[in-house]
Amino acid sequence: xxxxxxxxxxxxxxxxxxxxxxxxxxxxxxxxxxxxxxxxxxxxxxxxxxxxxxxxxxxxxxxxxxxxxxxxxxxxxxxxxxxxxxxxxxxxxxxxxxxxxxxxxxxxxxxxxxxxxxxxxxxxxxxxxxxxxxxxxxxxxxxxxxxxxxxxxxxxxxxxxxxxxxxxxxxxxxxxxxxxxxxxxxxxxxxxxxxxxxxxxxxxxxxxxxxxxxxxxxxxxxxxxxxxxxxxxxxxxxxxxxxxxxxxxxxxxxxxxxxxxxxxxxxxxxxxxxxxxx
Amino acid sequence: xxxxxxxxxxxxxxxxxxxxxxxxxxxxxxxxxxxxxxxxxxxxxxxxxxxxxxxxxxxxxxxxxxxxxxxxxxxxxxxxxxxxxxxxxxxxxxxxxxxxxxxxxxxxxxxxxxxxxxxxxxxxxxxxxxxxxxxxxxxxxxxxxxxxxxxxxxxxxxxxxxxxxxxxxxxxxxxxxxxxxxxxxxxxxxxxxxxxxxxxxxxxxxxxxxxxxxxxxxxxxxxxxxxxxxxxxxxxxxxxxxxxxxxxxxxxxxxxx
Numbered sequence: 106x107x108x109x110x111x112x113x114x115x116x117x118x119x120x121x122x123x124x125x126x127x128x129x130x131x132x133x134x135x136x137x138x139x140x141x142x143x144x145x146x147x148x149x150x151x152x153x154x155x156x157x158x159x160x161x162x163x164x165x166x167x168x169x170x171x172x173x174x175x176x177x178x179x180x181x182x183x184x185x186x187x188x189x190x191x192x193x194x195x196x197x198x199x200x201x202x203x204x205x206x207x208x209x210x211x212x213x214x215x216x217x218x219x220x221x222x223x224x225x226x227x228x229x230x231x232x233x234x235x236x237x238x239x240x241x242x243x244x245x246x247x248x249x250x251x252x253x254x255x256x257x258x259x260x261x262x263x264x265x266x267x268x269x270x271x272x273x274x275x276x277x278x279x280x281x282x283x284x285x286x287x288x289x290x291x292x293x294x295x296x297x298x299x300x301x302x303x304x305x306x307x308x309x310x311x312x313x314x315x316x317x318x319x320x321x322x323x324x325x326x327x328x329x330x331x332x333x334x335x336x337x338x339x340x341x342x343x344x345x346x347x348x349x350x351x352x353x354x355x356x357x358x359x360x361x362x363x364x365x366x367x368x369x370x371x372x373x374x375x376x377x378x379x380x381x382x383x
Numbered sequence: 384x385x386x387x388x389x390x391x392x393x394x395x396x397x398x399x400x401x402x403x404x405x406x407x408x409x410x411x412x413x414x415x416x417x418x419x420x421x422x423x424x425x426x427x428x429x430x431x432x433x434x435x436x437x438x439x440x441x442x443x444x445x446x447x448x449x450x451x452x453x454x455x456x457x458x459x460x461x462x463x464x465x466x467x468x469x470x471x472x473x474x475x476x477x478x479x480x481x482x483x484x485x486x487x488x489x490x491x492x493x494x495x496x497x498x499x500x501x502x503x504x505x506x507x508x509x510x511x512x513x514x515x516x517x518x519x520x521x522x523x524x525x526x527x528x529x530x531x532x533x534x535x536x537x538x539x540x541x542x543x544x545x546x547x548x549x550x551x552x553x554x555x556x557x558x559x560x561x562x563x564x565x566x567x568x569x570x571x572x573x574x575x576x577x578x579x580x581x582x583x584x585x586x587x588x589x590x591x592x593x594x595x596x597x598x599x600x601x602x603x604x605x606x607x608x609x610x611x612x613x614x615x616x617x618x619x620x621x622x623x624x625x626x627x628x629x630x631x632x633x634x635x636x637x638x639x640x
Contacts, residue, residue: 157485161486162484162485162486184484185484186456191456191457194458194488194511195481195510196511196512196513196514196547197512197601199598200598202598231545233516234515234516236485236514236515253562264545
């Protein structure tokens, strides 16, 4: 192995291990605009977005606008607690008023931000493939005309946020699949490394397909919130996709363009059926 | 072919016929949720309780623990309180699938639904859903099993056209919140997939620790319909899911003769 290849393999190993910390920030601006727009539209005190960690154990507030925004960003709470936990568990939108009666709803957030909301409206943020998190609006103006549609409207904002997050994550997942393959097979070229990674992922998939929770590879790092069988299968698909990209790259410019066109048609067709995308 | 009894023969289909004087007595109603606080004054006791949780070591990935349990975050108690208000004498059963951890939720949720079908429940309140496409087939099969077993699945719907299982399946009673507050009032939506509208906006619901909160969500519309079906079944236990839908369709607030 050349020195450069060794450095690259080390780098790939480090980056693969870092995982979600590497999610590109491409959607940050859009997510910030979504929370700002929601807060303004609802005449609310604050609006925030919290995303599930890869193991689904916690919600991390990633984006916020309004009162307490600075102190809530990066705050982590268990995904089974509070209004946000309620929303991610039931996957149902909820609105609660008179929160002051029951400090359990908001005490964690209140303690961190110094702001105690009286009312919260919260809806799930989900793509067709996975649950991503929750978006919350604090103390909206419920007396303004049309306020009865707020829950439906906020769900539309949440779907926009989900689209932004998913499109960013697809690329980062793909990148992680490539990095993971290189890290696991140092010294081989990219196509070989990807082929080996795909075989390994398929083996793991077959082992784990029949029984839930028996594929004991500890590999729960792709953000899948439910079962490991689907997670492994997803990883195998990604590695395969990356493999095809690597092979295409060697074929030539015309083939690359043809492949891109085919993918565009597929995405368009699929987009029409994608429930969150409509 | 064995003869069957038509829903009505020479009788008028009225609310009095359907659930007048019905209390839900003798009807088993399951709440698949975060548990039920049995001692809450709005709940008035539960007939049975089972807690399901994700367990890698178990053959099916799910561990079952029968016996009294607490509500882990209040949601199930809120739903149970509404069912009790509408059908005061029904037998409430708590099937807890939420609250311990999020991992394995779809699997545990499906197992809870299967438990309800296998343990003689007639009405199952589902103020929860999953949007995971991986679970389409699992829940579809369970919804069919429930239908043929005469089990009424009452599910809160999402507010937007996104996948939501099992609430989007045709055999399920799917419910959204409407603006009115009459606990026995409901609408039939002529434009599916959402079939029914019931109170769910600014509803005072039971909460952990014996208290109440004011809350809004389709989560609270579904148990109104679950309670109403329990009342109907306490008078007419022989009804099948499609007959119950026929009755609800005919007697809705927005149904004009």
